[in-house]
Amino acid sequence: MADRMNPHWVLARMPPEGWPVDADFAWREAPAPSPGPGQMLTRTIYLSLDPYQWGRRRRGVEAPGEVCHGRTVSQVVESRLQGFVPGDFLFNTNGWQTYGLTGEGISTFGYMFPRKLDPSLAPISSAVGVMGMLGLTAYAGLYVQCAPRAGETVVISAASGGVGQVAGQLAKLRGCRVVGIAGRAEKCAYVKEALGFDECVSHLDPGFADRLRTACPEGVDVYFENVGGRVFETVLGLFNSGARITLCGLASQYGAMGEDIVQSWKAAGDKTFSERNMKVYPLFVGDYVASHQDQFLAEMAGWLQDGRIRYREDIHEGLETAPRAFQSMLSGGTFGKTLVQVSPDPTRQA
Incomplete structure (x- = not known):
């Protein structure tokens, strides 16, 4: 409909410098598009707000004036795509906008979109969290890549974040000793008391290195890397021979200027990796969609329903809050999986 307006955020400049600021984003409004053959308007x-989005912008994958990329949960408004009707709920990639097109000719960032959602299996918001790419990221990195064994010590950085909270609980399901690393005291308490980690150490603690060493008396066998920087350097001296790392993200380094943060991370660890016969697995979740998504979704739905996996969401109300929520997430100000609720959720009771 011509009178349906589409507020959205675009990237305002390139290249963005350092950490995101308000000037990196521009608010725009335009008429919502109409779906063509094989497409639908949602x-x-x-x-979903995720740290990788800033790295993506810093690398120039998005151009000024483009709608900012982001995974979304959406509802079909108009459909010209067989198998989808108005009212269906989807996991797709509308990005930072109120309405978007899905289907033929629409970029999906390499994933198999759209995926229809069943609200009876799990809250639809979880499709961009524990039941979505976030959950599959934890599953692929921990179970598929690192394959922890019962009794091993697993350390999870950013343990209260969206990926970290899932990865640590998956390790507990394997019978591992799980040590989380988080920031504020309330985050550490949540990780240990609500999620069931054996220990959680604050990287803000002046005695962080000593406390982490005490929490890992038999060393570290598996490390789920979400942060990099000082946290990684502290874990580095605790690795056992044959330890495994999944390199999911380097959130503390995404504001670094003029350097290859992955190469710098590897350079810091190469000597230890070699001496201790370690394996390091770069993690790109898109590599595991075709091979593991169906199994993951079936298993995760069961774990959620029987209470073996718990999760926390940090929901910000209104699309206009996206830039500030994004900045807060990258600086550690959010707690759990960071989401923006763009429009009402018909499945959620008031």
């Missing part, structure tokens, strides 16, 4: 309900 209304965004939840927008």
Whole structure:
């Protein structure tokens, strides 16, 4: 419909410098597009905010004036795509906008979109969290790549974040000793008391290195890397021979200027990796969609329903809050999986 307006955020400049600031984003409004053959118009309900989005912008994958990329939970408004009707709920990639097109000719960032959602299996917001790419990221990195064995010590950085909270609980399901690394005291308490980690150490603690060593008396066998920087350097001296690392993210380094942060991370660890016969697995979740997504979704739905996996969401209301929520997430100010609720969720009771 011509009178349906589509508020959205675009990247305002290139290259963005350092950490994101308000000037990196520009608010725009335009008429919502109409779906062509093989397409559908969907209304965004939840927008996922994730650290990788800033790295993506810093690398120039997005150009100024383009709608900012983001995975979303949406509802079909108009459909010209067989198998989808108005009212269906989807996991797709509308990005930072109220309405978006899905289907033929629409970029999906390399993933198999759209995926229809069943609200009876799990809250639809979880499709961009524990039941989505976030959960599959934890599953692929921990189970598929590192394959922890019962009794091993697994350390999870950013343990209260969206990926970290899932990865640590998966390790507990394997019978591992799980040590989380988080920031504020309330985050550490949540990780240990609500999620069931054996220990959680604050990287803000002046005695962080000593406390982490005490929490890992038999060394570290598996490390789920989300942060990099000082946290990684502290874990580095605790690795056992044959330890495994999944390199998921380097959130503390995404504001670094003029350097290859992955190469710098590897350079810091290469000597230890070699001496201790370690394996390091770079993690790109898109590599595991075709091979593991169906199994993951079936298993995760069961774990959620029987209470063996718990999760926390940090939901910000209104699309206009996206830039500030994004900045807060990257600086550690959010708690759990960071979402923006763009429009009402018909499945959620008031």
